[in-house]
Amino acid sequence: MNAVWTSVVAVAGTLLGALTTGLLQRWAAHRAEQVARQQRLRDAAADLANALTDYRERLYWQTHLATLPDTAREKKEEAKRDSWAARSRVNHAMNRLRLATTDDRLLALATEARNATFAVQTDSVAPEAARERQHALLDAVARAAR
Known part of the structure; x- marks a missing residue:
């Protein structure tokens, strides 16, 4: 009878050990994915900030x-092409951010930052004001993305 209990304890210990190991592996995989x-x-938020800054500079x-x-x-045309390419990079970075999160608040801040930067092109806002607005919004995006 002693051997039976020893076997039961051994099997139960093995099963509990396997269950514990499985749960720990699942938790570790979930944490790694997070x-x-x-x-x-x-990375997506940083890419957007870099693209917006580059676009504003160009x-x-x-x-x-x-x-x-x-x-x-030719110089003016080259500058215009560079500006358009930089604007496209902003849109690419914005799309990447949209794919990286479903956080509506973060996406709204990022959209505001993009719009503040794009507003410079329409002459509806002074470049300095747009720059300050962009910096404030990008700071908010960075805080929200942490």
Whole structure:
């Protein structure tokens, strides 16, 4: 009878050990996925911030060159193409952020930051005001993406 109880305890211990190991592995995999998701979100938010800053810089140079009378037409066209390419990178970064999160508040802040930067092109806002607005919104995006 002693051998039976020893076997029962051994089997129960093995089953509990397997269950515990399975639960720990599941928890570790879930945690790793959470960390990876957060990293993708931070990367997407950083890419958007970089793309917006790059676009604003290229837009500034495009506008600056347009105001200089002695600037060659080719330079102005090149600046315009660079600005358009940078704007496309902003849209790509925005799409990546949309795929990385479903957080409506974060997406609304990112959209506001994008719109504040794009507003410079319409001359509806002073570049300095747009820059300050963009910085404030990008700071809010960074805080929300943490």
